[in-house]
Amino acid sequence: MTSLYVIPVSLMLILLGSLTFKRLTSAKPEGAAILYRRSGRLALLGILLTTSYVLLMPPVYIWMEEMLPLSNGTDLISKYCALLAVAFLGEHLSRAYNSTVALRWNVGTRGAIAIGLATVGLFATLVTADTPQPSPQLANYADQLPVDINTWIMLAYVAYVGAPLIRPTFRDARRNPLRIGRLGSALICTGLALSTLRALAYFPLELPAGPEAFYMFMLVSYISTACVVLGLWAFAFARRRQLPRNTLDIDLSIE
Amino acid sequence: MAVSGSDFKQWLEGRGITTSASELGRLTGLHRVTVGNQMRRGNVPESTVVGVARAYEIDPVTALAGFKEYEDLDSRPRSPTAAEVLSQVHHADLMAELQHRTHATLFPRDDHVRIDFPHDGSHRAWIDAIDTGDVRHDVAEKTGTAITYLFTQLSDNKLTPLQAVTAARVSGTSLVAGLVVVGLLTTEEGDWPEDVRESALRVIKHEELIELIQQRLNLLQRRVRQRKEALEYAERLTEILG
Structure with missing residues (x-):
């Protein structure tokens, strides 16, 4: 197992795990009750993403593989967790930024069809592929077409959810009255743009580069995830410190 | 927006004022590195010119009029309406x-x-x-x-x-x-x-x-409304995403 795989996944796990833990424990109400808050879905997103990365850790992956009837079914479960997290994120960001286009794409029938197709596609390509040995992210089978399509479906879904959100996040990165809000939106925008770019570059750049380049391109996805998560953390920080109320003055006094 | 560094140097030399950044920094109360950077980058803020003029008891308006951007500065009565x-x-x-x-x-x-x-x-x-x-x-x-x-x-x-x-x-x-x-x-x-x-x-x-x-x-009224809207927007977004 290459260190290029283990190190980034471990780092992502630490980042996601710590931020999710912080979100669940430092906010009021604490614990499960946080899920009923307006931003509660983000805590669920954190749990799903963390689970997705936990499953990709080699010892966990191999342990899961022993229990599952489908070879590399752990990769499928990990991808389903990520898929669900992205769907939650898409819906949540679309509502937060109040983007008509993003709402139309990510919420309601269109959003459901997209996630349905991605779910079926991921399952179908995994079943079609010949993957007898456990291999997180199916990295050892990157020379098979169904595996390439499997990876691309995941990337395409993330791009489908993220692309319509690039414009509203970019706009907010310029006009949010809070500096940390602008930073948060800029990070989210960068993350979404990187994900979209990777999906677009998958066939023209990533596949011709060969299986060796897989881990390098995966770094793009890790960075984009980290950007989005840190962007959301920036808003959580602003909320905890009550920065809007403390920074934006609507008082008439000039003393 | 500022006067050019070379014009500023010429202006200093024309009046026999030192061009040393540390000396100018001491006169204007700015850090010597700041003054040095302003001159090196060729963008000297008007406040530096005025600061030097005050230190040498030169009328700041006359001092600014020595630069092409402000050459007509004293061509009209100074008093406001x-x-x-x-x-x-x-x-x-x-x-x-x-x-x-x-x-x-x-x-x-x-x-x-x-x-x-x-x-x-x-x-x-x-x-x-x-x-x-x-x-x-x-x-x-x-x-x-x-x-x-x-x-x-x-x-x-x-x-x-x-x-x-x-x-x-x-x-x-x-x-x-x-x-x-x-x-x-x-x-x-x-x-x-x-x-x-x-x-x-x-x-x-x-x-x-x-x-x-x-x-x-x-x-x-417009300003208060804009600030209120900005606050509500920021609060809403941090509430949903935070």
Whole structure:
């Protein structure tokens, strides 16, 4: 197992795990009750993403593989967790930024069809592929077409959810009255743009580069995830410190 | 917006003033690295020129007129118009005057205008006072500033000296008054008579005072609404994403 795989996944796990833990424990109400808050879905997103990365850790992956009837079914479960997290994120960001286009794409029938197709596609390509040995992210089978399509479906879904959100996040990165809000939106925008770019570059750049380049391109996805998560953390920080109320003055006094 | 570094060096040499960054830093109260960087990058802010002029007891207006951007600075009378002076009176002081005129016993008049300038919205109020038609667009065009950015600068009280002088050039008013308004020059350096704001406030006609207050209150209302909207927007987003 290459260190290029283990190190980034471990780092992502630490980042996601710590931020999710912080979100669940430092906010009021604490614990499960946080899920009923307006931003509660983000805590669920954190749990799903963390689970997705936990499953990709080699010892966990191999342990899961022993229990599952489908070879590399752990990769499928990990991808389903990520898929669900992205769907939650898409819906949540679309509502937060109040983007008509993003709402139309990510919420309601269109959003459901997209996630349905991605779910079926991921399952179908995994079943079609010949993957007898456990291999997180199916990295050892990157020379098979169904595996390439499997990876691309995941990337395409993330791009489908993220692309319509690039414009509203970019706009907010310029006009949010809070500096940390602008930073948060800029990070989210960068993350979404990187994900979209990777999906677009998958066939023209990533596949011709060969299986060796897989881990390098995966770094793009890790960075984009980290950007989005840190962007959301920036808003959580602003909320905890009550920065809007403390920074934006609507008082008439000039003393 | 600033004067060029080479022009500044020439100007210093022409007056026998040292070009050493550390010495200039000591004279102006700026850090020597800051002055050095300004000269090296070729962008010396007007405040540095004025600082050096003050240190050598040179009239800051004459000093600035030594640069091509400001060569016509002293070509018009320096004193501001009554409208310009009143633009630098805060709406709270305007309303205090109205209260006094309404009931002199209950609201006795103070000897001095209480709130100093620049104050919130004073740059915009000055532009409104000298505006003869389309001064904002003219300033934006002549200084190469995007009009939306100029609006933001006016809202934030961040008009630059060059923009202020350009606005005065376009409007045909005192070229120095704008530099006093943006805080580059003191009222004494700009030849503003002592207690000029108090005098202007006392002689303004009732209907003009009321109209001025009305304009300022409209601006205040818009500003408060914008700030409230900004707060609500930021709160909503941090609440949902935080």
